[in-house]
Amino acid sequence: MKRLTIIFALLATLGLTAWKLSTNKEKVEKKVYQPDVNLKVGVTTSVAALRNLSQENEFLGSFTPNREIEIKPLAGGEVIQLPINEGQGVRAGQLIAKLDDEQIRFQIEALQVTLEGYQNDLKRYEVLVKGDAVPAVNLERTQLSIRGTQAQIKQLKKQLENTTVTAPFAGIVTSKLIEKGSVVSVGAPIATITDIAALKLVVNIPEKSINQFKVGQTIPIETQVYPNVYFNGKVNMVGVSGDASHNYPVEILVQNRSTNPLKAGMYGSIVNDNQLKAQSLSVPRQAIVGSTKKAQVYVVENGKAILKDVTIGVANNEYYEITQGIKAGDQVVVSGQINLQNGTPVVAQ
Structure with missing residues (x-):
């Protein structure tokens, strides 16, 4: 009897708990927002x-030289000729500096004498070997000596060429770093040549406008120094990597001209149509x-x-x-x- 009483009590407790949970769920669901699917x-x-x-967008940039290079010799020694001055125009291949080459010439002359002796020995050995008067090894050694001497002469002639320093392209001497009589080492800069026959206008274009520029596109350019004068520019490079502000470099090549000449460092601006239909x-x-x-x-x-x-x-x-x-x-x-x-x-x- 006692056991039945306990069982009924447990069942009653479980039923009461289930009823309580059901009631609480209904209350919670009423509080939860239920969106109206028909609400507009x-x-x-x-x-x-x-x-x-x-639309037109205006962008400002500055001109940089098309090419600029420091002239550095491939040989060392005393400068015996320096026929340039700052501001002077030079053409491609023109002499910039000449280094003392006397010692190299002496070495070449000595080797040429040695080579001549080997060549005479070769002729004699060729005759003697045919008559079995001398071993063939002497002929082979002489041939190797000739080849070795010829290689040394080629090397010295290359060094001789390196004592003559010439301009790699036409331009303006924008700096002269040494004087005649200076002793220079290999790779030491002696002058700077700048090519402004053409200039590059470099502008930074924001992300939203960068797609307006294509390589080969022709763009009119204005400058502050020549108001109302237009220069024809051609897009040479469109940057593929932007900076922290999401600006991309665009490089525009502009041919310089004798009338209204441009200089590196001047400001230029482009007015670009976005090319939409x-x-x-x-x-x-x-x-x-x-x-x-x-x-x-x-x-x-x-x-x-x-x-x-x-x-x-x-x-x-x-x-x-x-x-x-x-x-x-x-x-x-x-x-x-x-x-x-x-x-x-x-x-x-």
């Missing part, structure tokens, strides 16, 4: 339409969700926000060109996307 979300929309997106299907920049590589937009269709993949082209400060994914006349959401999912009912405000 307020959004702001804009129409995808054909717009004139052409006059009329392009576009949407406001705010309509794009995701990244530019995987762009999407919400399009309002039958009162619902439908998420669509799009392909974007070039952009200006306000709009993105859309090349694929939507059509002209579509209503795209430009604000309120944070509250949307694909298929969410919406009302345009």
Whole structure:
């Protein structure tokens, strides 16, 4: 009897606990927010339409020489000729400096005498070997001595060439670092030559505009020193790595000219059209969700926000060109996307 009483008590306790839990669950569910699937979300929309997106951007940079090099000799010694001055123009191959080469010439002369002796010995040995008067090994040694001497002469002639220092290209002598009579070592700079027949205008372009530039593109250039005078520039390089501010270097080659000559260090500016078609299907920049590589937009269709993949082209400060994914006349959401999912009912405000 006592055992039955305990069992009934346990069953009653379990039933009471289950009832209590069920009651608490109902209370908690009433407190939890349950979204109304039929409730419409307020959004702001804009129409995808054909717009004139052409715009001009001005970028400022500075000119640098097309080529500039420090002249360094490949030989050492006393400078016996230095026919250059700072500011002087030089042509390619023109003499810059001449080093003392007397000792090298003496060595070449001595080796040539030695070579002549070996060649005479060779002729004698060739006759004697045929008559078995001397061993053939003497002939072989003489032939090797000739080859070794000829190699030494070639080496000294190369050293002799290195005592003559010439300009690798035409340009201006912008610095002369030694004087006639100086003793220089191999690789010591003696002068600097700068080529400004053409100059490079280097400008830093922000990320949003870098796609407007292509290698080979022709761009008009203005300068502060010659107002209202335009120079034709050609894009020579478009940087592939930006700095911390997301600016990319663009290098534009400009041919110098006798009228209105340019100098390295001058400022230049470019005015570049973004090269978009006059009329392009576009949407406001705010309509794009995701990244530019995987762009999407919400399009309002039958009162619902439908998420669509799009392909974007070039952009200006306000709009993105859309090349694929939507059509002209579509209503795209430009604000309120944070509250949307694909298929969410919406009302345009």
